[in-house]
Amino acid sequence: AQSVSQHNHHVILSEAASLELGCNYSYGGTVNLFWYVQYPGQHLQLLLKYFSGDPLVKGIKGFEAEFIKSKFSFNLRKPSVQWSDTAEYFCAVNAGGGSQGNLIFGKGTKLSVKP
Amino acid sequence: DTGVSQDPRHKITKRGQNVTFRCDPISEHNRLYWYRQTLGQGPEFLTYFQNEAQLEKSRLLSDRFSAERPKGSFSTLEIQRTEQGDSAMYLCASSLYQGRYEQYFGPGTRLTVT
Numbered sequence: 129a130q131s132v133s134q135h136n137h138h139v140i141l142s143e144a145a146s147l148e149l150g151c152n153y154s155y156g157g158t159v160n161l162f163w164y165v166q167y168p169g170q171h172l173q174l175l176l177k178y179f180s181g182d183p184l185v186k187g188i189k190g191f192e193a194e195f196i197k198s199k200f201s202f203n204l205r206k207p208s209v210q211w212s213d214t215a216e217y218f219c220a221v222n223a224g225g226g227s228q229g230n231l232i233f234g235k236g237t238k239l240s241v242k243p
Numbered sequence: 244d245t246g247v248s249q250d251p252r253h254k255i256t257k258r259g260q261n262v263t264f265r266c267d268p269i270s271e272h273n274r275l276y277w278y279r280q281t282l283g284q285g286p287e288f289l290t291y292f293q294n295e296a297q298l299e300k301s302r303l304l305s306d307r308f309s310a311e312r313p314k315g316s317f318s319t320l321e322i323q324r325t326e327q328g329d330s331a332m333y334l335c336a337s338s339l340y341q342g343r344y345e346q347y348f349g350p351g352t353r354l355t356v357t
Contacts, residue, residue, distance in 0.1 A: 132285075171348050171350040218285050229274065229298060229299055230276065230291060231278075231346060232288070234285050
């Protein structure tokens with residue numbers, strides 16, 4: 129069965145520290161990849177997406193992610209976090225390049241940024 | 244705001260009662276999805292529609308769960324004979340289907356079964 133693994137359950141950083149959140153998926157075919165963010169009290173919002181092409185994708189608020197096909201990974205990065213980045217981050221995969229409807233989510237990583 | 248809306252936002256019910264949730268997608272989106280999220284977990288797929296056709300159902304969707312999208316616009320999710328294990332956040336999302344798409348999520352309906 130397809131699955132998504134997020135390695136860190138809770139990450140605590142100080143402002144201005146660099147961030148990298150790991151995401152690995154298990155599916156050998158074409159995939160669409162997403163990172164969603166859920167700020168406290170708000171609904172899931174799309175942070176960035178990868179469909180094809182340049183494996184380094186840039187999203188909103190200075191986030192980026194790199195798709196490494198050989199490692200089945202799609203790690204999220206930000207060079208300098210802010211207190212406002214405190215949120216829960218979910219990696220999601222749509223297997224089959226969009227022909228399958230559902231997203232498969234990881235369990236999420238809670239990020240706490242200390243001011 | 245023309246995002247995905249869900250109603251109600253919160254529902255408390257007693258075990259054994261039936262509940263129904265509504266989702267209104269973004270108006271031009273032809274795909275609509277239902278997910279369930281419990282504490283400490285990511286959203287889990289339940290079912291999705293393309294227009295009014297229900298194309299896929301997860302094994303998580305027991306016989307007590309039914310979803311409809313009668314006119315290809317809003318959708319309802321009904322849970323019959325609720326159980327305590329049904330307590331969760333029920334999320335709705337919508338998207339276009341053009342080969343490449345992203346899903347936009349609503350605020351969710353939090354169900355508590357007592």
